[in-house]
Amino acid sequence: xxxxxxxxxxxYLRISLTDNCNFRCTYCMPEEKxxxxxxxxxxxxxxxxxxxKTFVDLxxxxxxxxxxxxxxxKDFGExxxxxxxxxxxxxxxxxxxxxxxxxxLCKTKGLKGVNISIDTLDxxxxxxxxxxxxxxxxxxxxxxxxxxxxxVKLNIVLMKHVNDDETEDFIALTKxxxxxxxxxxxxxxxxxxxxxxxxxxxxxxxxxxYQKYDVVKLLDEKHDTAKKFQIYGHKGTFAFITTMSxxxxxxxxxxxxxxxxxxxxxxxxKEEIDxxxxxRNGEDIENLIRMSVTRKHAVMGGQFVASYLETDAQSIQNRxxxxxxx
Ligand code: SAM
Ligand code: SF4
Numbered sequence: 001x002x003x004x005x006x007x008x009x010x011x012y013l014r015i016s017l018t019d020n021c022n023f024r025c026t027y028c029m030p031e032e033k034x035x036x037x038x039x040x041x042x043x044x045x046x047x048x049x050x051x052x053k054t055f056v057d058l059x060x061x062x063x064x065x066x067x068x069x070x071x072x073x074k075d076f077g078e079x080x081x082x083x084x085x086x087x088x089x090x091x092x093x094x095x096x097x098x099x100x101x102x103x104x105l106c107k108t109k110g111l112k113g114v115n116i117s118i119d120t121l122d123x124x125x126x127x128x129x130x131x132x133x134x135x136x137x138x139x140x141x142x143x144x145x146x147x148x149x150x151x152v153k154l155n156i157v158l159m160k161h162v163n164d165d166e167t168e169d170f171i172a173l174t175k176x177x178x179x180x181x182x183x184x185x186x187x188x189x190x191x192x193x194x195x196x197x198x199x200x201x202x203x204x205x206x207x208x209x210y211q212k213y214d215v216v217k218l219l220d221e222k223h224d225t226a227k228k229f230q231i232y233g234h235k236g237t238f239a240f241i242t243t244m245s246x247x248x249x250x251x252x253x254x255x256x257x258x259x260x261x262x263x264x265x266x267x268x269x270k271e272e273i274d275x276x277x278x279x280r281n282g283e284d285i286e287n288l289i290r291m292s293v294t295r296k297h298a299v300m301g302g303q304f305v306a307s308y309l310e311t312d313a314q315s316i317q318n319r320x321x322x323x324x325x326x
Contacts, residue, residue, distance in 0.1 A: 001058070001059040002058050002059055002060075002255075002289070002290065002293045003293070004265075004293050004294060004296040005294055005296070006296075006298055008250075008251070008252055008253060008296075009059070009253055010059075010060075010252075010253050010254070010255050010293055011059050011060055011061040011062065011253050012060065012061070012062045012063075012064070012223065012253045012254045012255070013052075013055050013060045013062070013063050013064070013254075013255050013256070013257060014063075014064045014065075014066050014254065014255070014256045014257065014325055014326070015048060015051075015052065015063060015064070015065055015066070015256075015257045015325070016065075016066050016067050016068060016070075016256070016257065016258050016259040016324065016325025017042075017043075017048070017065055017066070017067050017068070017070040017073045017076065017079065017259060017325075018036075018042065018067045018068040018069065018070065018072055018073050018259050019034075019036050019037055019042075019067065019068045019258075019259045019260075019322055019323045019325075020036040020067070020068045020069070020072055021067065021068045021069040021072065021095070021322055022069055022072055022095070022097055022098075022132070023069065023095050023097070023130040023131070023132050023134070024130060024131035024132065025095075025117075025119075025129055025130050025131075025157075026129060026131075026192070026193065027129075027157050027159065027186060027192050027193070027194075027321075028189075028192065028320065028321045028322050028326075029191075029192070029320050029321070029322040030190065030191035030192070030320055031191070031193075032191075034320070034322070034323075036068075037259065037260055041260050042259050042260060042261075043257075043259065043260070043261045043276055045075050045078055045079050045082070047261065047276065047279055047280075048079055048083075049079075049082050049083065050279060051257065051261070051275060051276075051279060051285065052083055052086060052088075053086065054285050054286060054289065055255075055257075055289065056086050056087065056088055057286075058286060058289060058290075060088060060255075061088055061089065062088055062089040062090075062091075063083060063086075063088050063089070063090050063091075064090075064091050064092060064093060064115075065079070065080065065083070065090075065091070065092035065093075066092065066093045066325040066326060067259065067322070067325055068259065068322055068323075068325070069094065069095055069097070069098075070092050070093070070094060071092075071094050071097070071098040071099065071101070071102060072098070076102065077102060077105050080092070080102070080105065080106070080109065081105065081109055084109040084110065084111075089112070090109075090111070091111065091112070091113060091114060091115070092114060092115070093114075093115040093116075093117065093155065093326070094114065094115070094116055094117070095116070095117050095130070095134075095138065096116040096117070096118065096137075096138040096141045096142060097132075097134050097137055097138055097141070099114075099116070099141040099144070099145060100140075100141050100144055103141075103144055103145060103148055103150075106150070107148060107150075111150060112150070112151055113150055113151030113152065113153060114145060114150055114151075114152060114153070115153045115154075115155050115182075116138070116141070116142055116145070116152060116153070116154055116155065117154075117155040117156075117157075118138055118139070118142065118154050118155070118156065119156050119157055119159075119162075119163050120135075120156075120163045120166055121166060121169050121170070121173075122135075122166070123135040123136070125162075125163065126138075129162065129163075142154070142179075146177060146178065146179065151180070152178075152179045152180065153179070153180040153181075153182055154170070154173075154179055154180070154181050154182065155182050155184055156170060156181065156182065156183050156184065157184045157186055158183050158184065158185065158186060158200045158205075159186050159198050159199075159200070160197065160198045160199070160200050161198075162198075164200045164205075167183065167205055167209075168209075168212075170183075170238070171209070171213075171231065171238050173236065174230070174231065174234045174235065174236030174237060174238055175231070175233075175234050175235065175236075176235060177235060177236050178235045178236050179236040180228075180236060180237050180238070180239065181236065181237070181238040181239070182226055182238070182239045182240075182241055183202075183205070183238070183239070183240050183241070184240075184241040184243070185199055185200070185201065185202065185240070185241060185242055185243050185244040185245060186198055186199050186200075186244070187243055187244060187267075187268075187321075188311065188313040188316055189316075189318055189319070189320050189321040189324070190316075190318055190319055190320040190323075191320060192320060192321065194313045195313060196308055196309050196311065199244050199245070199308060201242070201244070201245035202227065202240040202242045202245055202246065203245065205240070206229075206240070209229075213231045213232075214231060214232035214233075215229050215230075215231060215232075216229065216230045216231070216232055217229055218230055218237060222251070223251055223252075223253045225241050225243070225248050226239035226240065226241050227239055227240045227242060244308040244311075245308060247299060247300060249298065249299045249300060252266075252296075254266075254267075255289075255292070255293070256324060256325055257275070257325075258272070258319070258323065258324060258325055259323075259325065260276060261274060261275050261276025261277075261279070262274050262275065262276070263275050263288070263289060263292045264292075264324065265292045265293060265295060265296040265301075266296060266297060266300070266301035267301070267324060267326065268300045268301030268303050268304070268316070268318060269296070269297065269301030269302065269303070269318075270301065270303065270316075270317040270318055271292075271295060271301075273288050273291065273292045275288055275289070301318075303315075303316050303317070303318070304316065
């Protein structure tokens with residue numbers, strides 16, 4: 001079992017499969033052209049499996065594949081299929097563009113649910129956020145996953161004056177569709193243009209919703225990062241990931257592995273420990289993982305502890321989100 005110095009158990013691992021992406025979301029990557037890692041610097045399929053097994057032996061119970069765009073990996077199907085045989089809950093986060101290619105495999109391998117990012121329901125706005133005109137394909141794949149009976153969570157990064165006028169449109173989807181809409185507060189990463197004025201906090205939106213709708217508060221599970229709600233009588237639910245306005249570090253159980261095989265004990269931490277080179281050299285990995293966990297900071301990777309209203313994005317040392325794997 002992996003416990004940090006604050007007594008928090010760590011049993012959830014996000015594995016980034018690539019730092020490449022077929023979208024160019026403004027909040028996730030720097031505006032300038034980014035250099036993706038050459039394949040030799042990425043964890044290869046067998047290395048991912050070997051590292052995942054070590055983590056599972058240490059008590060990891062849930063693995064989420066992410067990126068960049070995980071489905072862009074040519075060997076995604078093989079990686080997914082092999083990891084699905086481990087005794088863990090396996091899932092992934094995707095922009096949805098290539099999902100139809102893998103829906104059948106996911107069904108066969110027992111995938112329960114998937115997180116699909118979609119920040120707007122408007123095709124033109126989708127293009128302006130992602131720099132790709134792929135709204136119709138992504139929406140078609142969301143419908144496909146719902147029809148196939150998967151538990152579908154829709155991730156929406158809320159940004160002021162970008163898509164904050166669409167919260168009610170997303171919530172309206174939950175009336176007839178059994179989807180879980182998740183509004184994520186905009187977070188600061190390297191060169192993603194974050195500043196506090198672009199964050200819409202959970203409370204700003206909820207006060208409005210309580211006045212307009214019959215809102216029911218749902219029970220949040222242990223380690224859940226989402227505060228869950230439902231409009232009375234709706235099939236689906238909605239939730240807020242309040243990382244900025246009400247961080248949930250006290251109950252954090254998450255670790256991350258970047259596509260180049262570095263363990264990050266916090267999304268916001270600047271410290272990383274390389275696991276891939278030692279693995280390639282036949283060295284011990286378990287102790288490096290334990291070391292990383294015990295070095296975890298209490299709150300927000302030790303980089304910002306005050307209110308997000310006082311956070312200076314320029315002073316944060318971190319990768320961009322696309323290179324971390326959220
Ligand atoms: N490409 C996949 C996707 O878009 O779902 C997986 C990788 S993406 C980095 C994982 C999640 O991080 C997505 O839901 C995305 O919206 C979210 N994300 C990226 N940058 C973010 C930011 N600055 N603040 C909050 N969430 C962010
Ligand atoms: Fe790509 Fe996902 Fe980042 Fe958008 S959020 S650029 S889809 S990795």
